[in-house]
Amino acid sequence: MSEGRIVKVSGPLVVARGLANPKMYDLVKVGENLLMGEIIELRGDFASIQVYEETSGLGPGDQVIDTGQPLSVELGPGLLSSIYDGVQRPLDVIRDKYGNYVTRGVEEPGLDRARRWHFVPKVKKGDRVVAGDILGEVEETTVITHRVMVPPGMEGTVLQIQEGEFTVEEEVAVISTSSGERPVTMLQRWPVRKARPYIEKWAPHQPLVTGQRIVDTFFPIAKGGTACVPGPFGSGKTVLQHAIAKWADSQVVVFVGCGERGNEMTDVLLEFPELTDPYSGEPLLKRTILVANTSNMPVAAREASVYTGITLAEYYRDMGYNVTLQADSTSRWAEALREISGRLEEMPGEEGYPAYLGTRLAAFYERSGKVICLGSDNREGSVSVIGSVSPPGGDLSEPVTQATLRVVKVFWGLEDRLAFARHFPAINWLNSYSLYLDKTEDYWRDEVDPVFPDLRKEAMAILQREAELLEIARLVGVEALSPQERLIMESAKSIREDFLQQNAFDDADAFTSLRKQFLLLRLIISFHRWAQDELEKGKDIQELIAAPIREDIARAKFIPEDQLHRFDDLEKRIREEIVPVRAEVPSENRGT
Numbered sequence: 001m002s003e004g005r006i007v008k009v010s011g012p013l014v015v016a017r018g019l020a021n022p023k024m025y026d027l028v029k030v031g032e033n034l035l036m037g038e039i040i041e042l043r044g045d046f047a048s049i050q051v052y053e054e055t056s057g058l059g060p061g062d063q064v065i066d067t068g069q070p071l072s073v074e075l076g077p078g079l080l081s082s083i084y085d086g087v088q089r090p091l092d093v094i095r096d097k098y099g100n101y102v103t104r105g106v107e108e109p110g111l112d113r114a115r116r117w118h119f120v121p122k123v124k125k126g127d128r129v130v131a132g133d134i135l136g137e138v139e140e141t142t143v144i145t146h147r148v149m150v151p152p153g154m155e156g157t158v159l160q161i162q163e164g165e166f167t168v169e170e171e172v173a174v175i176s177t178s179s180g181e182r183p184v185t186m187l188q189r190w191p192v193r194k195a196r197p198y199i200e201k202w203a204p205h206q207p208l209v210t211g212q213r214i215v216d217t218f219f220p221i222a223k224g225g226t227a228c229v230p231g232p233f234g235s236g237k238t239v240l241q242h243a244i245a246k247w248a249d250s251q252v253v254v255f256v257g258c259g260e261r262g263n264e265m266t267d268v269l270l271e272f273p274e275l276t277d278p279y280s281g282e283p284l285l286k287r288t289i290l291v292a293n294t295s296n297m298p299v300a301a302r303e304a305s306v307y308t309g310i311t312l313a314e315y316y317r318d319m320g321y322n323v324t325l326q327a328d329s330t331s332r333w334a335e336a337l338r339e340i341s342g343r344l345e346e347m348p349g350e351e352g353y354p355a356y357l358g359t360r361l362a363a364f365y366e367r368s369g370k371v372i373c374l375g376s377d378n379r380e381g382s383v384s385v386i387g388s389v390s391p392p393g394g395d396l397s398e399p400v401t402q403a404t405l406r407v408v409k410v411f412w413g414l415e416d417r418l419a420f421a422r423h424f425p426a427i428n429w430l431n432s433y434s435l436y437l438d439k440t441e442d443y444w445r446d447e448v449d450p451v452f453p454d455l456r457k458e459a460m461a462i463l464q465r466e467a468e469l470l471e472i473a474r475l476v477g478v479e480a481l482s483p484q485e486r487l488i489m490e491s492a493k494s495i496r497e498d499f500l501q502q503n504a505f506d507d508a509d510a511f512t513s514l515r516k517q518f519l520l521l522r523l524i525i526s527f528h529r530w531a532q533d534e535l536e537k538g539k540d541i542q543e544l545i546a547a548p549i550r551e552d553i554a555r556a557k558f559i560p561e562d563q564l565h566r567f568d569d570l571e572k573r574i575r576e577e578i579v580p581v582r583a584e585v586p587s588e589n590r591g592t
């Protein structure tokens with residue numbers, strides 16, 4: 001620890017001099033209230049410090065203490081269900097103790113010190129263990145088992161370990177290492193700006209099943225992958241993020257919220273805890289950690305929040321879980337970066353964002369991935385990262401969106417045009433993309449149905465054709481379209497309304513399994529193929545369009561998951577309704 005003095009205060013930024021041996025990213029305590037801050041620039045004898053709390057009242061001459069330690073988070077049981085600010089102060093605990101606004105200088109640890117957890121050993125005295133090995137387990141919540149691991153960098157022989165009720169600071173084991181006996185507690189610390197180690201990172205190949213049809217079928221994200229959701233205000237970013245948090249087949253969710261509207265984060269603080277986990281029927285919070293920034297919180301805490309969030313996500317990944325880290329919205333984070341950079345008087349890049357915006361964004365998204373976890377059991381875990389971006393005016397050419405698109409592999413472009421038309425999720429199917437498609441297609445082929453990739457291609461081709469035909473129809477009128485083209489338009493409409501549109505607030509529609517996504521798309525495409533056949537044989541387009549089965553197709557998305565056999569009946573009815581009984585042999589069976 002060394003002490004210095006403030007020479008200048010500029011908003012969230014404080015410049016100090018006289019620190020003995022300051023290092024970049026050292027955690028410091030500023031002023032008599034010991035406000036938390038972090039060294040972000042060193043120039044000669046001067047250290048620039050971003051302060052995570054309101055700096056009013058600070059002035060030249062006030063003390064600054066360098067802890068010599070980097071900004072770190074506490075890891076251990078009790079993280080799940082917590083609601084933290086950007087530097088892991090428990091907002092719910094603080095609110096109960098001090099009222100609604102974070103009081104400056106409040107030091108409240110991330111993990112409850114008094115709570116006891118029932119620790120069950122998974123190794124015994126005399127066992128050899130390496131970093132990452134699971135020493136024991138704790139039932140953290142009714143839905144997630146917490147695995148207490150040998151900390152990175154430690155290995156040796158278990159000298160002592162026992163079952164019992166322990167607080168996070170009490171010794172649960174003693175390990176004899178080459179450098180002596182080392183106690184292990186359930187509480188471990190990790191610097192937030194440093195990625196946690198693993199044995200090996202793999203290219204993600206398995207889909208993260210979200211139950212959102214446009215996502216899973218057309219623009220899938222892989223477990224361990226990255227995606228971004230750019231969209232203007234009100235286009236549905238938060239609804240989509242919440243739907244994925246609820247339905248995706250990842251066990252743990254870390255949700256980093258940066259409020260957009262003045263009081264939006266208070267909404268999230270109120271709303272998120274109300275969400276129910278559809279898999280367990282319990283509150284979603286039991287497998288979630290919420291990192292919240294309201295717009296009245298200092299910008300520096302917002303800057304730190306994404307690192308805090310991803311470190312917590314990596315920790316559960318290390319236990320062998322599939323984790324999603326969702327940030328809503330990263331634009332608010334980038335703005336914090338811009339503000340601090342401005343105060344440092346750095347050379348501004350595009351639109352005032354610092355030149356390192358892209359590098360920072362990349363470094364954050366690169367902490368995603370599917371890994372073989374540290375430890376000797378070869379368990380796998382993953383962190384998928386999904387970030388919303390709110391480009392001002394929906395302009396995708398702005399720097400944050402552009403820098404994000406350079407690093408993420410999936411782009412779900414939300415548009416207000418679609419949201420106004422109540423087409424939800426308002427994802428533009430023509431310009432969105434997923435670079436995981438090739439890899440996840442194998443999974444669909446093997447696990448769902450071999451013809452799925454072809455169905456998907458055909459559906460996308462119909463949608464693209466529709467866009468061209470709309471252009472023609474706009475210029476010369478719908479009458480100019482041939483019956484075949486009219487059918488394309490009808491089928492595209494069916495794909496959009498009966499498949500892509502999905503109501504996040506309707507119990508029957510909110511989630512669709514991969515199997516049902518396949519059956520639903522097959523139904524729509526079957527109708528299209530049979531109708532195409534009949535058109536060629538001279539049937540009237542109006543008659544085809546008016547077939548009663550089309551109403552059933554429109555309702556098929558509401559067929560419950562346990563009644564999927566009804567899709568077979570519908571497939572049969574398509575033929576019965578639109579294919580007349582002919583004297584000659586019927587055309588080939590279309591895979592129904």
Ligand SMILES: Nc1ncnc2c1ncn2[C@@H]1O[C@H](COP(=O)(O)OP(=O)(O)O)[C@@H](O)[C@H]1O
Nearest residue numbers: 232233234235236237238239424425502503504
């Ligand atoms: N999948 C959806 N199903 C039904 N309504 C939706 C859906 N997505 C968005 N909405 C509607 O759009 C509104 C705005 O969405 P929101 O996620 O708050 O936008 P953003 O976060 O982009 O500002 C929601 O309140 C809701 O009424």
Ligand SMILES: [Mg+2]
Nearest residue numbers: 237238239260
């Ligand atoms: Mg929002």
